Amino acid sequence: xxxxAPVSAKSDPKGKAPRPAPALxxxxxxxxxxxxxxxxxxxxxxxxxxxxxxxxxxxAGKTTLFALITRxxxxxxxRIEIAGRDLAGAGSAALAPLGIVFQQPTxxxxxxxxxxxxxxASLHGLAGAARERAIARELERMEMSARADxxxxxxxxxxxxxxxxxxxxxxxPGVLILDEPTVGLDVASRAGLVAHVHAxxxxxxxxxxxxxxxxDEIDGGDDIVVLHxxxxxxxxxxxxxxxxxxxxxxxxAFDGLTNESGEEAR
Amino acid sequence: MSGTAYxxxxxxxxxxxxxxxxQQRERFLAALVRPLVWLFLFAAGFRAALGLSxxxxxxxxxxxxxxxxxxxxxxxxxxxxxxxxxxxxxxxEMGSMRVLLTSPLPRWYLLLSRLTGGVFVSILQVYTxxxxxxxxxxxxxxWGVVTVFPALVLSGLMLGALGMLLxxxxxxxxxxxxxxxxxxxPMFFASSALFPLWKIKESSVAxxxxxxxxxxxxxxELIRFALYGEVNWGSLAIVAAAFMGFLVAAIWxxxxxxxxxxxxxxx
Numbered sequence: 001x002x003x004x005a006p007v008s009a010k011s012d013p014k015g016k017a018p019r020p021a022p023a024l025x026x027x028x029x030x031x032x033x034x035x036x037x038x039x040x041x042x043x044x045x046x047x048x049x050x051x052x053x054x055x056x057x058x059x060a061g062k063t064t065l066f067a068l069i070t071r072x073x074x075x076x077x078x079r080i081e082i083a084g085r086d087l088a089g090a091g092s093a094a095l096a097p098l099g100i101v102f103q104q105p106t107x108x109x110x111x112x113x114x115x116x117x118x119x120x121a122s123l124h125g126l127a128g129a130a131r132e133r134a135i136a137r138e139l140e141r142m143e144m145s146a147r148a149d150x151x152x153x154x155x156x157x158x159x160x161x162x163x164x165x166x167x168x169x170x171x172x173p174g175v176l177i178l179d180e181p182t183v184g185l186d187v188a189s190r191a192g193l194v195a196h197v198h199a200x201x202x203x204x205x206x207x208x209x210x211x212x213x214x215x216d217e218i219d220g221g222d223d224i225v226v227l228h229x230x231x232x233x234x235x236x237x238x239x240x241x242x243x244x245x246x247x248x249x250x251x252x253a254f255d256g257l258t259n260e261s262g263e264e265a266r
Numbered sequence: 267m268s269g270t271a272y273x274x275x276x277x278x279x280x281x282x283x284x285x286x287x288x289q290q291r292e293r294f295l296a297a298l299v300r301p302l303v304w305l306f307l308f309a310a311g312f313r314a315a316l317g318l319s320x321x322x323x324x325x326x327x328x329x330x331x332x333x334x335x336x337x338x339x340x341x342x343x344x345x346x347x348x349x350x351x352x353x354x355x356x357x358x359e360m361g362s363m364r365v366l367l368t369s370p371l372p373r374w375y376l377l378l379s380r381l382t383g384g385v386f387v388s389i390l391q392v393y394t395x396x397x398x399x400x401x402x403x404x405x406x407x408x409w410g411v412v413t414v415f416p417a418l419v420l421s422g423l424m425l426g427a428l429g430m431l432l433x434x435x436x437x438x439x440x441x442x443x444x445x446x447x448x449x450x451x452p453m454f455f456a457s458s459a460l461f462p463l464w465k466i467k468e469s470s471v472a473x474x475x476x477x478x479x480x481x482x483x484x485x486x487e488l489i490r491f492a493l494y495g496e497v498n499w500g501s502l503a504i505v506a507a508a509f510m511g512f513l514v515a516a517i518w519x520x521x522x523x524x525x526x527x528x529x530x531x532x533x
Contacts, residue, residue: 071368093370102361104360107362111285115282120365122274122279125274126274127270
């Protein structure tokens with residue numbers, strides 16, 4: 001993967017070409033469930049062509065962050081920009097360049113793969129030949145063409161996830177966000193999916209935000225944002241984070257960050 | 267998003283609702299059997315017991331099965347409205363509601379599209395019921411199937427919006443059965459679906475007033491008049507006003523984060 005500046009940097013300090021404009025920008029984002037602070041001034045960027053891992057233990061605020069990015073929740077403070085458009089100002093229209101894969105399966109089990117995709121396409125203004133082309137393209141990309149006319153109910157967990165990713169890419173988004181997409185998958189399916197989405201980011205210049213607590217899903221060259229107790233405790237390129245933490249691996253660095261910062265947050 | 271994008275989205279949502287309904291054969295059968303049981307068992311039993319005077323829109327004496335047919339049409343729409351809202355609660359819990367609500371169209375439009383999908387399904391059920399009723403000799407005007415269509419759209423929207431409002435207030439799927447019992451049965455029985463209002467007034471004035479204020483009564487009367495090519499303007503105004511009221515309240519009350527908090531707090 002190509003080398004690039006840490007996510008927090010505004011331009012390359014060595015005078016190389018400036019980094020591209022972020023496809024997704026989260027700035028000073030806060031949210032509370034009643035008295036409980038779920039997110040506290042969270043900020044990071046996701047760049048085109050980059051796989052950004054959003055790492056955090058359970059309860060870190062990852063799903064809340066996804067709900068805010070997708071407008072299912074309204075932030076108490078801060079700003080979200082998708083492809084340069086402010087989500088608060090532009091409203092639902094700002095979601096157009098966003099592909100979403102939720103943690104919870106959201107396919108209609110009684111419809112076929114093709115029918116599920118056709119329904120989603122219609123919600124994004126695709127119809128007729130354009131819709132059929134997009135469905136064929138994404139099913140082929142996810143190696144699911146042969147299962148197109150089967151009901152989702154008969155597919156295994158890994159194949160359902162592939163269909164959800166195909167659905168998320170159907171309208172050719174610039175940003176793909178996935179909330180713990182490998183939950184419930186076996187080892188082989190998990191590895192296949194991780195590799196596939198890395199390739200998508202690289203080859204399609206797609207900005208990917210991948211939330212997980214499974215460290216082995218992150219490559220050394222990926223950007224990461226470490227979220228703990230609603231705060232960003234570290235961000236940058238994975239191998240640089242490991243170096244800064246003086247750890248032997250990302251898993252060790254992650255453990256150190258989430259334990260120490262957990263004490264600080266208290 | 268362009269105007270065509272709005273049209274595609276509406277078509278897609280209606281198509282999905284119709285597809286789901288047609289694939290759930292038990293639901294289709296139940297939706298059909300319920301009014302037919304009323305028509306052929308209840309109406310047959312009460313045919314001799316109930317005498318009906320000539321009231322608008324009827325121009326002559328009618329049999330009881332003819333009288334209750336519009337009420338049963340409205341009952342199909344009432345049940346469908348509640349069923350549709352139940353499936354909204356289900357979709358919310360299963361997550362598929364999020365797919366709808368995270369598409370790049372205004373939330374009010376997406377909810378209205380979903381409502382329209384439910385109305386389309388209810389009209390499919392109504393026409394199947396009317397076909398069976400005709401087949402078994404219930405004496406309804408044949409052209410009434412055309413003139414009743416706009417009334418079916420409006421009453422379906424009103425009852426669907428009521429269901430949507432209820433689904434906005436229900437936190438979990440398990441709570442929905444109670445709502446069904448407290449809404450469907452009182453609405454249906456305290457209306458002109460089974461007995462004309464003058465007959466209810468004879469037994470209880472208070473109940474008469476309850477029935478007269480019940481928007482379901484006006485959905486029944488709107489359908490009854492429309493089946494005979496007439497417009498009951500008073501009922502039309504009340505059904506239209508109730509639709510707008512329920513719709514605005516449902517959109518205002520709809521919280522996409524409902525059911526999300528436990529997961530959000532965990533994530």
